[in-house]
Amino acid sequence: MDAILLQILNGLDKGGAYALIALGLTIIFGTLGVVNFAHGALFMLGAFCAVSVKALLSLNKITIDPTKTTAWGTPMEVRQPYVEAWFGDFGKTLLDYSVPLSILIAIPIMLLIGIIMERGLIRFFYRRPHAEQILVTFGLAIVLQEIVKSIFGANPIPQPAPDTVNGMIDFGAMIGIEAGNVVYPAWRLIYFLFSLFIVAAMFAFLQFTTFGMVVRAGMADRETVGLLGIDIDRRFTVVFGLAAIVAGLAGAMYTPILSPDYHMGMDFLVLSFVVVVVGGMGSLGGAVLAGFLLGILQSFAAMNEVKNVLPGIDQIVIYLIAVVILLVRPRGLMGRKGVMEH
């Protein structure tokens, strides 16, 4: 029982990342009809927003402290981040909380990137075949990832979570099971809650605002909405920006769990596509559900008990499920009729 609970928890954070990326992919596909292979790159860019914020905050001021000497007898250099010099303890806190803070920076940056991408490239591909959309966004993903590589290098850059939530929490004790059995890193739980919050916010936005209503109408029938005199293109640009923000935030908050490197986007992208297909192309709920489901399944497949029976299953379980789903229920778990069906 405890082991099962622990595995479910283990799957939730990864599932949260899958769900957020898949959500953006589905929104873009549903509204713009574009298959965006560069969405993983947006996730990666979000993660590197966090890296940049951390790097900016920890810019050092080097002073020479004449009272101390190093082992070689030269005066010791003291490195102190500017924020600490300027703000004292508050600066220290800022530095400690660099990952959550990076959300504030990531939102405008990702919005900007999303809008530039849509206006500059994607909109020319609305009327072109899916194969060409896939290819051009694939090329864009390579370009973005190589640019990041040339700036930040090829090695993963670890990003610590804030100290207060960097440790483990005893989740078992919180819900009344015997203490010490279900111990879990706090940040992962926060990530799960965060992804739930973003998903809820996105759904609320689409469900309860006029803008969201127009977007949903556009997803159902783009042409009619256009005929009603609504400038659907402009709305869809914003939608693309929103999807970029969702992917970027998912990436920024994921950095304490997985040290970001330049190809993390590609790794997640393939899985997220599988998630979208399993959930059902064009179904937002399906994408979120399938994201969490596959994340949990993956963590179950990684248990030693399972691996002993079926070696290697943890590597391929997601793909296997995608294959089975596509063959048995081609529309996906919650797919709508008539979306991408030939």
Add this chain to the structure above:
Amino acid sequence: MKIFGLKRKDLLLFVVFSAVVLTSRYLFAPFGAGYPDLLQKFAIYGIFALGFNILFGLTGYLSFGHAAFLGVGSYTAVWTFKLLSMNPVPAIILATLAGGVFAAAIGFVSLRRSGIYFSILTLAFAQMCYNLAYSVLTPITNGETGLQLAQSDPRVLDVAFGRDYGAVLPPSDLFGIVMTGYSGFYFCAVVLIVCFYIVIRLFRSPIGLMLRAVKSNQNRLDYTGVNSRPYTLAAFVISGMFAGLAGGLLAVTDPLAGAERMQWTASGEVVLMTILGGSGTLLGPVIGAGAIKYFENIFSAFNEGILNSAFSFLPETLQHIVVSVSSLFVGEGWHLTLGALFMLIVIFLPGGLMEGFRRLRNLAVRLFGPGGGGSEPKPETT
């Protein structure tokens, strides 16, 4: 009149192609590409792209998992070397068959869906193969190290025919001709020419027409009572066999197989080769493969020093700027160039280089009149 079953125009194309391939050692020498390692790559990836084109160019099904077949071919070939013989012939035959068998299995499942679903299914299968090769199948694939030859390999056939290589690791050899350097290249070149012949015949055959019908409108084809699935499956299997063959040849020229050949970025590369040259054309994929491998070779070799001397005619500060910008694109940054090229081609020239040639020729015809413009004998291949 048909010779070798080819019409006159195709025959001319075939003869010119063969001549260019066989003399490429001298033809490409002025461009710094006249050495066997690179020419081998041209030929091998040419075969890979030719095969991919049968699927993508004719039927329009975009597979993102063809590198898996290439990897399977490589592993099969290396195992043939280890178990049977260092002769490349059984190795490439078995590699082709292995590619075909894998393609049949994966194609049977993937081809139930079309469009983007097909792309994602093939991608999923390829990633599965890649992950398995790295983890559970390590006894067969030797994981991250890659599969290598060893002195203690049985090599049953070689032993049966009394060949003893002594205490050295043998290179692969075709009845005594060692497959390194130019003999290796000519072996690949002959295989490429044979493949090209097969592709021409396939393009002109009724099956080829049927595959094109799938691309233009599969629904209509199905409604007219034709079961299109066997045709698409045939195309998938043939292209898988070409990929397996290419993988086998990679192992022949360098008996080593690693899982990174199966990664999906490798699949993306063959897509790019085909698109760059011009999908659906006969010659395009080979040209695309050659161009990519050529530029990969040139660009990866560049470094800051070469750039500095190349731009030394510029004023100091300008030189510094130009060098630092362009150094992003060369050496380690070759992939950036590749991605940018990918985008540019898809945006501006979806028909690939062949389309570009045709536009240029039309322009020439318009400018100089129909008589003077035909100076460049570029055969029409679509």
